[in-house]
Amino acid sequence: MMFGAWGEPDHDTCIRIIHRALDAGINFIDTADVYSRGESEEIVGKALAGGRRENVVLATKFHGTMGDDPNEAGNSRRWIMREVEASLKRLKTDWIDLYQVHRWDPWTDHDETLGALSDLVAQGKVRYIGSSTYPAPQIVKAQWVARDRGHQRFVCEQPPYSILVRGIEADVLPTCLEFGMGSIVWSPLAGGWLSGRWRKGADDLTSRRAAMIPQRYDLSIPANQEKLEAADALARLADESGISLVHMALAFVLRHPAVTAAIIGPRTMDQLESQLGAEDVELDSALLDRIDEIVAPGATINPTDAGWSNPALAATARRR
Numbered sequence: 001m002m003f004g005a006w007g008e009p010d011h012d013t014c015i016r017i018i019h020r021a022l023d024a025g026i027n028f029i030d031t032a033d034v035y036s037r038g039e040s041e042e043i044v045g046k047a048l049a050g051g052r053r054e055n056v057v058l059a060t061k062f063h064g065t066m067g068d069d070p071n072e073a074g075n076s077r078r079w080i081m082r083e084v085e086a087s088l089k090r091l092k093t094d095w096i097d098l099y100q101v102h103r104w105d106p107w108t109d110h111d112e113t114l115g116a117l118s119d120l121v122a123q124g125k126v127r128y129i130g131s132s133t134y135p136a137p138q139i140v141k142a143q144w145v146a147r148d149r150g151h152q153r154f155v156c157e158q159p160p161y162s163i164l165v166r167g168i169e170a171d172v173l174p175t176c177l178e179f180g181m182g183s184i185v186w187s188p189l190a191g192g193w194l195s196g197r198w199r200k201g202a203d204d205l206t207s208r209r210a211a212m213i214p215q216r217y218d219l220s221i222p223a224n225q226e227k228l229e230a231a232d233a234l235a236r237l238a239d240e241s242g243i244s245l246v247h248m249a250l251a252f253v254l255r256h257p258a259v260t261a262a263i264i265g266p267r268t269m270d271q272l273e274s275q276l277g278a279e280d281v282e283l284d285s286a287l288l289d290r291i292d293e294i295v296a297p298g299a300t301i302n303p304t305d306a307g308w309s310n311p312a313l314a315a316t317a318r319r320r
Helices: 011-023 035-047 077-091 110-123 136-149 172-178 222-241 245-255 269-275 285-294
Strands: 028-030 057-062 096-101 126-132 154-158 182-185
Touching: 011 035, 011 269, 035 077, 057 077, 077 096, 077 110, 096 110, 096 154, 110 126, 110 136, 126 136, 136 154, 136 172, 154 172, 172 182, 222 245, 222 285, 245 269, 245 285
Parallel strands: 028 057, 057 096, 096 126, 126 154, 154 182
Antiparallel strands: none
């Protein structure tokens, strides 16, 4: 998400970061059409040119708004069939290994979405399909629809998960285990809150993402003040344990038995280097208990960080 106008605008720098990640053993790249309105996909396509594509599991997503036309978004068959061609072109590839629905769309039936995605698998343009940031009931419903209608099923879910955002421990992760789905978790550093920069008394408590999503960073919001308290306590715990907060945060999410992989989103080479090696860090039970004391299992400090809101509660007319 950090490659292109939303983060690092220099394509050559982004490509060097991708190549360094591949050389370090990372073999899965996740992007989305909506990231910088297709620019991220274009950068990934350039980075995988010259023979690197074959050795990478390449994932992208659709759903977000890609234009001014109201039909240039969503989970409809019409949009899926159009947007997959655009993503293939930007990625400079003939197939997408994992094509994911970026968000659940309450206005489009699962049958329509899964039917279109199944057709793409049959055509060879997509290998597998998945969901992202789906609430647990909709994960279950999509599995049932796939079974009952003979469609391809979602093989994985991509939810937000970090020490500060643990809500999925209560329902999404157990659901994925029950249905044999992989879990590719995003924002394991909680949007930078667990990078080590967010400490009490620090001079510069800002983020490049704050302008895009101020509700997650504005310290005048009580939930974000609580996040700062927790981030500071976790940083002190990491210091006591002799590991970096970044490594502790990544190792924590990888430790969960339902988690397949953690998506890192470096904007700079230094950020990438700080995260490499986390897969070798082992957190013992005593340290995990200390983490639970700071942020309770299943707790999400700021509900905005959950990545979705229940449409049934979004408008007064729906509940009164």
